[in-house]
Amino acid sequence: MTIKPLASDELLTTTRSVRKRLDLTRPVPMDLVRECLDISLQAPTGGNRQGWHWIVVTDTGLRKTIGDYYGRSLRAYYDSGTAAGQLYQDDPVRGATQRRVSDSAAYLGEHMGDVPVLVIGCIAATGGLPPGNQAGLWGSLLPAAWSYMLAARARGLGTAWTTLHLAYESEIAELLGIPADVRQGVLVPTAYYTGDTFKPAARQPLDEVLHVDRW
Incomplete structure (x- = not known):
């Protein structure tokens, strides 16, 4: 597979959540997905436990069922009043961006x-989710998921970070035969993307979120 010649900074700043631009008609070779996942396994993990597991779903019926659960969760999210498109309405620029994000999320x-x-x-x-702050647990999965997304971007694949399926985690676990002591952390839709341009997103200036020594 030919990897796009992206410098590290470009890869890190232009790996976007791809929703409307996912090519829903073009098959993705399993070998390519495996290649991206193999790279993801080089991510850091607490105590070198490497307790991650990856469920790759390609079956039409299973994808449809998961999609139905996801859609149900998305509708509840939009009805909650906390969806992305309802935030920052007092800021014309940021509000417009939020509405675009909300529109693309609805499409996905x-x-x-x-x-x-x-x-x-x-x-x-094992033993269930730990009480209190769970950063130690999820910090052993989420960097690997991001590495997967970066590897996919370098290979012409689009992805999006999603978690709304977790409202139906137990139902999806039963559907896919996931053991009770294995918890889901992220659902990454993966497809070739349409178009060929990505650019850095608008973000808050660093000085608005940077704290040196004290808050």
């Missing part, structure tokens, strides 16, 4: 089951 919610590959990142949680 309608088509999640049509995406050719769904990758669910999981982590072993």
Whole structure:
């Protein structure tokens, strides 16, 4: 597979959540997904436990069922009043961006089951989820999921970080035969993308979020 000649800074700043631009009609070779996941396994993990597991869903029926759960969760999210498009309405520029994000998220919610590959990142949680701050657990999965997304971007694949399926985690676990002591952390739809341009997103200036020594 030919890897796009992206410098590290470009790769890191232009790996965007791809929703409307996912090509729902073009198959994604399993070998390519495996290549991206193999790279993701080089991510750091607490205590070198490597407790991650990856469910790659390509079956049409399973994708449709997961997509139905995701769509149901998305509709509840929009009805909650906390969806992205309802934030920052007092800021014309940022509000417009939020509405675009919300619109693309709604599109993905309608088509999640049509995406050719769904990758669910999981982590072993023997004894259940720990009480209190769970950063130590999820910090052993989420960097690897991001590495997968970066590897996919370099290979012409689009992805999006999603978690709304977790409202139906137990139902999806039963559907896919995921053991009770393995918890899902992220659902990454994966497909070739349409178009060929990505650019850095508008973000808050660093000085608005940077704290040196004290808050």
